[in-house]
Amino acid sequence: MTDTAQTAPTGVPEKWALGETFVPKARYTDRDFLQRELDKLFTQVWQIACRAEEIPDPGSFHEYRVGKQSIVVIRQRDGSIKAMHNACTHRGMKVVSGCGRAEDGELRCRFHGWRYKLDGRSTFVPSREEFAERPSSEWALRQVHVGEWGGWVFVSMAENPPELLDWLDPLVTSLAPFRLEDMRFRWRKRTTLPANWKTVIDAFIEGYHTPGTHPQTMRTAETPAPPAHPAKPQEYVYAPYTPTMTYPNHSRFVYTQRPDTGDKDAARQKAQARPEVFANAMQYNYKEVGSLVTERDYRAAQQLRTMEPGEVPPFLLYHQLCEELALAEGVKFPQMSMQEYFGGNGDWHIFPSVVILVEKSCVLGYRMLPDADDPDRCVFEMFSLEHFPEGEVPETQWQVFDRWQDHDGWGELPTQDLVNIADIQAGMHSEGFDGMWLNKAQEMSIHNAHVIADRFLFGDGS
Ligand code: FES
Ligand SMILES: [Fe+2]
Structure with a gap:
């Protein structure tokens, strides 16, 4: 430990x-x-908002809700990802709901029609001259820190979060x-x-x-x-x-x-050394968990169960079979x-x-x-x-x-x-x-x- x-x-x-x-x-x-x-x-910690594959194209967005906070993560034209508080800087209305794709490369608040670029900058405010002057950054959707690891998009609402990869240690190296x-x-x-x-x-x-x-x-x-x-x-x-x-x-x-x-536990350990016993456990996982063992691994386990016990432990044989099948396919x-x-x-x-x-x-x-x-x-x-x-x-x-x-x-x-x-x-x-x-x-x-x-x-x- x-x-x-x-x-x-x-x-x-x-x-x-x-x-x-x-x-x-x-x-x-x-x-x-x-x-x-x-x-x-x-509101502080790095947390997973979605998988990167959930926002595949420029303009694809995903609304991540936690508690009363709503964050929009959105794919940019250059392939990078930005995250913003999902609250229009006019009167606070949520700009997006759920998942989707920004039409014409812009986000539009449907209350009064304010528009934002994919990176949150304000592009259109009807009758803007009728509003008090504010620095341009204040018209923009408020940014949230965003990072990627392992195919996930992480967000942090903290002002100064640690580096994502440092925060994730030791997952980054081990995985x-x-x-x-x-x-x-x-x-x-x-x-x-x-x-x-x-x-x-x-x-x-x-x-x-x-x-x-x-x-x-x-x-x-x-x-x-x-x-x-x-x-x-x-x-x-x-x-x-x-x-x-x-x-x-x-x-x-x-x-x-x-x-x-x-x-x-000796009797059981001896039993575990039989290929079909190890195969049973893998086949169980495929059928009753639907993960940990893929359909391809299931077929590897079927091959394993026909093999005679030998020098190589079934566990290693199984890994070899899974790899061979995967590469062949x-x-x-x-x-x-x-x-x-x-x-x-x-x-x-x-x-x-x-x-x-x-x-x-x-x-x-x-x-x-x-x-x-x-x-x-x-x-x-x-x-x-x-x-x-x-x-x-x-x-x-x-x-x-x-x-x-x-x-x-x-x-x-x-x-x-x-x-x-x-x-x-x-x-x-x-x-x-x-x-x-x-x-x-x-x-x-x-x-x-x-x-x-x-x-x-x-x-x-x-
Ligand atoms: S609240 Fe969004 S445009 Fe008015
Ligand atoms: Fe459990």
């Missing part, structure tokens, strides 16, 4: 103060706390071999959930819940479609060990074997050493609001955004990004569901996570619950996110 030893800012009210492994529930239930997050965290910027959406879904945005984030940045919530993932030795009845205590010896690594601005966890299982596949793979593979929390699980072929991602008023609601997005052969990127749109239950295509594993969410949030309101006590090895990603947040909420963010 990386020890970041961050010092907490002073002046955190008692009801919101973190312990060493304790997080008070009020941080998830108080309206005041949500307001502080919206006012002091989301460079995976070339996330060359990935494109396979699918993307959005809904709202009856829980605080952090309740949902927390369910995706630790692996300790895997045997409890996803018991079938420990049972792939016999079949790619294992049963999901609750695990008995003795089955927990098969649980993956998912240590969290915490960094100054982000965190990560990885799936490993428990260091302390000794030979209790025209994918500019990210080739890397196993050391580089292990340096970037796993589950990353891009603080504050995005989680990505990174594989060579694809990324499974989540974004959770706070509601503008209600600490018990949030926006939830789930998406898969993949490396496609050139010219074969599918057309995709955000599929939007009012309630997550309105869609039956989440897959078994994500459904298990979603089923929990409302009850986690409901339990937090219990008079019999004060806050969460975190596992020191496998849940400190949650604690770390609160420590980072406190720098913004009660300090100046640095």
